[in-house]
Amino acid sequence: xxxxxxxxxxxxxxxxxxxxxxxxxxxxxxxxxxxxxxxxxxxxxxxxxxxxxxxxxxxxxxxxxxxxxxxxxxxxxxxxxxxxxxxxxxxxxxxxxxxxxxxxxxxxxxxxxxxxxxxxxxxxxxxxxxxxxxxxxxxxxxxxxxxxxxxxxxxxxxxxxxxxxxxxxxxxxxxxxxxxxxxxxxxxxxxxxxxxxxxxxxxxxxxxxxxxxxxxxxxxxxxxxxxxxxxxxxxxxxxxxxxxxxxxxxxxxxxxxxxxxxxxxxxxxxxxxxxxxxxxxxxxxxxxxxxxxxxxxxxxxxxxxxxxxxxxxxxxxx
Amino acid sequence: xxxxxxxxxxxxxxxxxxxxxxxxxxxxxxxxxxxxxxxxxxxxxxxxxxxxxxxxxxxxxxxxxxxxxxxxxxxxxxxxxxxxxxxxxxxxxxxxxxxxxxxxxxxxxxxxxxxxxxxxxxxxxxxxxxxxxxxxxxxxxxxxxxxxxxxxxxxxxxxxxxxxxxxxxxxxxxxxxxxxxxxxxxxxxxxxxxxxxxxxxxxxxxxxxxxxxxxxxxxxxxxxxxxxxxxxxxxxxxxxxxxxxxxxxxxxxxxxxxxxxxxxxxxxxxxxxxxxxxxxxxxxxxxxxxxxxxxxxxxxxxxxxxxxxxxxxxxxxx
Numbered sequence: 263x264x265x266x267x268x269x270x271x272x273x274x275x276x277x278x279x280x281x282x283x284x285x286x287x288x289x290x291x292x293x294x295x296x297x298x299x300x301x302x303x304x305x306x307x308x309x310x311x312x313x314x315x316x317x318x319x320x321x322x323x324x325x326x327x328x329x330x331x332x333x334x335x336x337x338x339x340x341x342x343x344x345x346x347x348x349x350x351x352x353x354x355x356x357x358x359x360x361x362x363x364x365x366x367x368x369x370x371x372x373x374x375x376x377x378x379x380x381x382x383x384x385x386x387x388x389x390x391x392x393x394x395x396x397x398x399x400x401x402x403x404x405x406x407x408x409x410x411x412x413x414x415x416x417x418x419x420x421x422x423x424x425x426x427x428x429x430x431x432x433x434x435x436x437x438x439x440x441x442x443x444x445x446x447x448x449x450x451x452x453x454x455x456x457x458x459x460x461x462x463x464x465x466x467x468x469x470x471x472x473x474x475x476x477x478x479x480x481x482x483x484x485x486x487x488x489x490x491x492x493x494x495x496x497x498x499x500x501x502x503x504x505x506x507x508x509x510x511x512x513x514x515x516x517x518x519x520x521x522x523x524x525x526x527x528x529x530x531x532x533x534x535x536x537x538x539x540x541x542x543x544x545x546x547x548x549x550x551x552x553x554x555x556x557x558x559x560x561x562x563x564x565x566x567x568x569x570x571x572x573x574x575x576x577x578x579x580x
Numbered sequence: 581x582x583x584x585x586x587x588x589x590x591x592x593x594x595x596x597x598x599x600x601x602x603x604x605x606x607x608x609x610x611x612x613x614x615x616x617x618x619x620x621x622x623x624x625x626x627x628x629x630x631x632x633x634x635x636x637x638x639x640x641x642x643x644x645x646x647x648x649x650x651x652x653x654x655x656x657x658x659x660x661x662x663x664x665x666x667x668x669x670x671x672x673x674x675x676x677x678x679x680x681x682x683x684x685x686x687x688x689x690x691x692x693x694x695x696x697x698x699x700x701x702x703x704x705x706x707x708x709x710x711x712x713x714x715x716x717x718x719x720x721x722x723x724x725x726x727x728x729x730x731x732x733x734x735x736x737x738x739x740x741x742x743x744x745x746x747x748x749x750x751x752x753x754x755x756x757x758x759x760x761x762x763x764x765x766x767x768x769x770x771x772x773x774x775x776x777x778x779x780x781x782x783x784x785x786x787x788x789x790x791x792x793x794x795x796x797x798x799x800x801x802x803x804x805x806x807x808x809x810x811x812x813x814x815x816x817x818x819x820x821x822x823x824x825x826x827x828x829x830x831x832x833x834x835x836x837x838x839x840x841x842x843x844x845x846x847x848x849x850x851x852x853x854x855x856x857x858x859x860x861x862x863x864x865x866x867x868x869x870x871x872x873x874x875x876x877x878x879x880x881x882x883x884x885x886x887x888x889x890x891x892x893x894x895x896x897x898x
Contacts, residue, residue, distance in 0.1 A: 269682065269705055270703070273685075273703070273705075274686070275686065276687045276691075277689075277690040277693060278693070278694055281697070283665075284699055288701065288702050288703060295701060297616060297621065298615060298616035303615065303621065305701065305718075306667075307716060309671060309704055309706045309714070311671060311706050311707070311708050314706060314707050346601065346613070347611070347623075349611070349623060351626070351627050351669075353627060353629060353712065361587070364587065365590060365591070365593070372594035372595040373594075375595060375596070381599040381602055382595045382605075382606070383605050383613060383623065384606050384611040384623060384625055385591070387587055387591075389629070389632050390712065392708065392709055392710075394671065396625075396669040396704075396714035398623075400623075
């Protein structure tokens with residue numbers, strides 16, 4: 263049994279990993295390369311595949327286009343980058359059912375692109391058995407302000423944006439044949455990349471990442487890259503309202519994926535100013551704990567059944 | 581019946597097409613954005629899909645990896661850009677037959693990346709029904725030297741690199757169950773991006789593009805973008821040896837795709853210097869005609885059966 267992460271490591275093995283201009287290679291939300299004195303280009307690629315990342319009968323055309331771009335802009339946000347440009351590689355079956363969805367997909371993508379001031383600059387069309395969209399997004403971030411995963415230090419305050427678990431709840435309801443309510447549908451089908459939060463956070467935070475594979479898995483990645491652990495107050499985590507009413511447990515929500523919220527660590531001396539800056543822009547962030555020396559997660563106020571061994575998030579290959 | 585090009589136009593319709601820093605958007609081999617004074621980032625995305633761009637039983641693993649990167653580097657070469665970085669989005673079925681090919685694919689890709697001094701900086705893995713590789717490549721080119729498709733002027737000399745038709749011949753032989761000889765196999769499975777030629781040409785040429793959809797279709801694109809036509813000496817076109825011996829006609833070869841050679845136009849005053857610079861580096865370029873005011877192609881020494889109405893190249897959707 264091969265995990266997605268060992269596949270990535272194995273794939274990268276034969277490649278040169280260092281070179282002129284490379285500031286940060288694979289392993290973070292984005293790569294960083296130097297493009298001029300003090301400024302870096304921040305790039306990421308992510309795919310949305312029919313039947314894997316979206317259910318073709320349940321997602322609207324515009325939702326598909328929105329989500330394909332949003333998951334990439336979320337990676338830029340997690341680095342504190344300002345979105346600039348993107349390229350979209352479309353694979354589409356040569357049948358009228360799928361081809362007729364492309365204009366709506368483009369409209370959904372274009373609406374988000376316009377709001378994010380991110381220009382489409384290129385792309386590709388190819389035939390394939392399933393509809394899929396592979397987007398490469400590029401942004402700019404001052405080198406000194408880029409929010410990497412490896413910057414958290416013991417004592418830094420831990421924040422999370424928005425709410426957790428809504429996207430997973432939406433997917434579960436779709437799979438059970440139920441229709442999620444409007445809020446939950448948005449969380450699954452129209453995740454909102456936290457671009458403005460990233461631009462604020464880059465002035466304060468020591469590290470950041472977006473939550474795409476589930477809170478529990480991703481907090482583990484953040485700790486691993488920063489060589490630290492976390493103390494987390496379980497009861498402080500902003501769960502999506504309706505998780506329990508829908509019959510799911512909060513720990514289940516922490517294993518769900520696709521939240522596209524940001525995890526952020528902020529040095530104690532800057533935490534108040536960060537909270538104030540977010541409040542001034544009406545951006546929801548919640549203080550849920552702190553980074554610590556010991557590399558495990560130490561939970562406060564956690565339910566007894568919080569099974570961390572089963573705390574894996576989404577993996578394509580297990 | 582929708583063509584690939586009208587699909588692209590339709591997809592792009594809802595997007596903003598202008599913005600800060602954008603020098604050249606969709607429609608050329610690459611997009612160009614300004615990243616510092618005088619320098620542009622040159623980006624392109626292209627996909628290699630199992631059963632569409634490669635035959636999984638006939639291509640070796642390393643050939644698949646090589647070709648996926650080569651077709652992107654060819655686009656950079658066509659702009660005169662120096663390759664710098666790339667991202668690779670891999671879609672792979674969760675079966676051992678396909679997963680076991682990934683290390684060989686990575687080796688083939690890494691070998692070309694090393695030769696081209698192009699670093700992998702990011703990527704993505706996702707499950708899918710078929711194996712496919714979507715690569716976004718980035719290079720740098722001084723803004724004033726970028727080789728766009730729209731720069732050809734009447735009177736410019738027309739050159740083509742290498743030979744034409746070998747990749748199409750290789751594909752035909754594969755499809756007929758024959759094994760191509762080593763040269764022809766290389767043309768189909770291991771196209772060589774003309775990076776060094778692009779770097780020379782950017783000092784001399786007025787326009788360039790790579791030949792990926794077939795000579796006849798692509799010369800039409802070059803003329804359309806430059807608002808000119810061409811006079812071409814059919815007998816001067818460097819056909820791949822063996823086309824006729826294998827039972828195919830030279831016009832057939834001009835409709836085949838995947839040559840990944842460069843078409844170049846060079847102002848008359850610079851043509852000799854360009855030819856000398858190529859000769860000094862042992863790079864094969866052939867003078868085959870000239871750009872002209874009238875937008876049609878005027879053939880000299882063409883066979884009577886050269887059917888230009890049937891002169892379409894490869895299109896995914898017709």
